[in-house]
Amino acid sequence: MVAHLRRWWFIFGLVMTSQIVCASGPLVLTDAPIDHVSVRPYLYFFETNERSLEVEQVRQPSWAKQFTHPEGFTPSFGYSNSIYWLRFSMENQNADELDLIFQIEFPLLDEVKVYQYNGEQLVADFRMGDRLPFLSRPIESRHFQMPINLEGYAINDFYLRVESTSPLEVPLYVSATKLHLAYTSLNEWIVGLAYGIALGLGLYNLLLGFSTRDVVYIYYAGFTLSVFGIYSAIDGYSYMFWPNSVTWQQMFHLYTIFMTCIFAIAFSRSFLDSANKNLKSDRFTRFMNFPSIVGLMFIPMMEEKTVALYMSVVALITIGSLFILGVVRLFQGYYVAKIYLVAWSMLLGTALFAIVGSNGLGFSVQEMKPFLRTGWVLELILLSLGLGQRINLIKLVQIESEREAKESAMLAKKAKQKTLEIQIQSNASLEFRVQTRTAELEGVLKELFEANDKLEKLSTEDELTKVKNRRYFEDRYNLEFKRSFREKQPLSILFIDVDYFKKVNDSHGHKAGDECLRKMAQFICQSIGRAGDVVSRYGGEEFVVILPDTPQEGALKVADRIRHKVEVTPVFVGDLKIQITVSIGVCTDVPDNAYDVESLLVGADKALYQAKDNGRNRTQIGMPKNSFIHNSPIH
Incomplete structure (x- = not known):
């Protein structure tokens, strides 16, 4: 059944990518700027289970003829126990040497070996992957980067051997060294903005939860920071914080996904105020904590592919059940559920795309990352706005209670006066909370921007003398x-x-x-x-x-x-x-x-x-x- 679905998704992916040009020759480098050029149209590949196969054997005619390049080919193979060999060529039509940077923009690969040949001569070889210490990489970057030198008027062949227990995808790009730095700086700034917003929202709501003792903010912070952990893992940032912990790096994204499910259930039940409504959908979502806890326990004991399949099922069922819970509460007249459903629709969509792409069913996870990341940030912002609406709802409920209290208080002046005093105090407290939350959020964002500027200055300035370092x-x-x-x-x-x-x-x-x-x-x-x-x-x-x-x-x-x-x-x-x-x-x-x-x-x-x-x-x-x-x- 899985193989059948995978075949249809692959056909759909080919249709979606039919406008991509499949080049049969080498990637030709002229005097035009080489700025983040995709190698995908020039890639050939074959799949094998022979782990002892070496590059010199692959270069022999008996193996070389197995390389293929299907029309609309996307180097996204999903979870696989096979070894993938990829090949492409580059031709330098300039007289001068070219200093290039190769970049594989998928940080979860277990092991990547790259070989560069000039004719029959091996010019360079590299070995990288998250099975190896971070500091052993040729260039210390969240992506796999390699410095490549291409002689003038030369054609070089490149071979890649890739294996991974995580989703296997090889989005390969080449840039001139100077242009690569400019592209990387801009991309890191954009990604950093998304991370800054998410981190600011998470930490702010965590502090707000402790200060107000309202657990919904703590659950929101836990959910936000867990999703932050997922993206930091698949974007390659997490490995930079524990560069020598190979085992933890391979399991970190699995832990964060299960933790996201747990916090999502806690936050949704609190946000939708469903715990005391005796709903079947609420009881089912509460039960979904159990599969996530089991998954956390079995991560170190099972193969990553098995855990990932189990995790995908648990995540989809959890998100889907929470979406149904939101629909039920909306039909019960809980109007704050509207904004919750919009945000949760984004989460459900991004989860579906990520799971489909990670299983090699026609989509590239790496190419979808900007959309997934945008959906993630918008979802967090919408949920944050939803928390504000929830406060307003509480305020409206209290205003209605005030009206009813006034009508009842006509029987006794003393009771009426006391009710009015309590209501005035409650209104002032709620208004203060709304204003405080808005002001603190703006303050956190301002501090993040100032911190980024300060870090940029510190990275190039000598602290003692204030001249350049x-x-x-x-x-x-x-x-x-x-x-x-x-x-x-x-x-x-x-x-x-x-x-x-x-x-x-x-x-x-x-x-x-x-x-x-x-x-x-x-x-x-x-x-x-x-x-x-x-x-x-x-x-x-x-x-x-x-x-x-x-x-x-x-x-x-x-x-x-x-x-x-x-x-x-x-x-x-x-x-x-x-x-x-x-x-x-x-x-x-x-x-x-x-x-x-x-x-x-x-x-x-x-x-x-x-x-x-x-x-x-x-x-x-x-x-x-x-x-x-x-x-x-x-x-």
């Missing part, structure tokens, strides 16, 4: 080096080191040393003259300056300004006066290639040490080819 320097230097090569303009590097800095720390303490470093950064920034020049703290008491489009004479002038500024300006730490000097290594070059980035740094570094050997407090010129011109110090 070494990470920023390395990224910027690589860009300037390649630009200098393209435009044939000189690039100068200054390595600056505080003389006898250890003596300052030993004699006056680290507080004085830190103040000297802060002043050093200020002196250097005051001595450079252009917006494009970059000052970074390289490490310890060493600073580095990038001077784009600057010949050796200009670099020497900047270096001498810095050295003179430091020499004549004492540093005051309280009443303590400290006089420091610096040694500077200068190296200038017009690069003759875009890859020998170390030559300029080595030249400046050696010049710095030559300046120290020659007596310190001086500027020394270095050459990128390890030969030096020795200057006299400039005082």
Whole structure:
């Protein structure tokens, strides 16, 4: 029966994807931008149970002819115990080498092996997967990423061996390195926005639940954070928090799905106020906690494919029964159930798509992720609004109670007055809760945006000196080096080191040393003259300056300004006066290639040490080819 359904879903998937071009040749790379290009139209694959099969065997004609590319092919195979081999080719029609990033955007794969061949020569091979420690990946990213170099006018063949006990899908993309960084930044910002909204809603309602002692908010927070855990697992973020726990990573998404079912039942019964209505649908949904608890217990004991099939059935029955419960309450006149049913329809739809896609029935889970994630966030927002409507409903009920109380209170003035006082207090409390909840939600979102901005700044700025840090320097230097090569303009590097800095720390303490470093950064920034020049703290008491489009004479002038500024300006730490000097290594070059980035740094570094050997407090010129011109110090 399952095989029959799977066949029909696959045919439906082929119809839905019939407009995708199936290319028979290699992926041709011209001088056009290579920005997140899908390799799917160029993929060939075959399925096998021979686990000992090696890539050299696969390349033989007897196996190579088994590779096929069905029309409308989507590399989504569902749960499978087989090994999948995939193959594609790329042709570089440029004279220059191409630095590329391959990215497989499905983080749940157990093991992926990638082989790159240039003709008969194995150029590179990679091994990744969530059966391996996160830190063993070629690039530490939530997706499986590999750096690939493609020689000019070359055709390279790529082979992938993929196996997984989780859903098996291979959405493969290729990008130029620079464009990949831009795409990744934008995509991470969009995903981070969704996660920020969900996390903000979850934490806010958790705090609101503890402060008001209303369990519906705690159940909503548990449901929201559980779904947050599901998406963090399938998006690959969770593995970054426990990079060495392979077993936990493989089971985490299963635990979160069962926990989502449990919290969904608790939240829905509380939100719909069905616990005391003696409804058959309510009793059934309460019973559905038992299968979820059993699933949690058996996750470590059973094969993932078996648990996933059981989980899919439990999740669909749970969501469906809760939807029916919402319909029953709506027909009973509980109008807040309207917004609940809209939100739950989104959850039911996303669950169906996710289960169908994960079983390889014609849809790609990865391609549906933006829609699934959007549905998830909208569902959480709607349920949050529903909580607000629930408060309004309680308020309306209380207003009706007030009216009835007033009519009854006509018999006794004292009773009427007391009822009015109680009602006024209740109205004020409810209004305050509504306003507080809205204001706190806005505050949480504002704090999240501010935290994101602060993290971005901290990732590129040295905390002590407030100049750029070494990470920023390395990224910027690589860009300037390649630009200098393209435009044939000189690039100068200054390595600056505080003389006898250890003596300052030993004699006056680290507080004085830190103040000297802060002043050093200020002196250097005051001595450079252009917006494009970059000052970074390289490490310890060493600073580095990038001077784009600057010949050796200009670099020497900047270096001498810095050295003179430091020499004549004492540093005051309280009443303590400290006089420091610096040694500077200068190296200038017009690069003759875009890859020998170390030559300029080595030249400046050696010049710095030559300046120290020659007596310190001086500027020394270095050459990128390890030969030096020795200057006299400039005082």
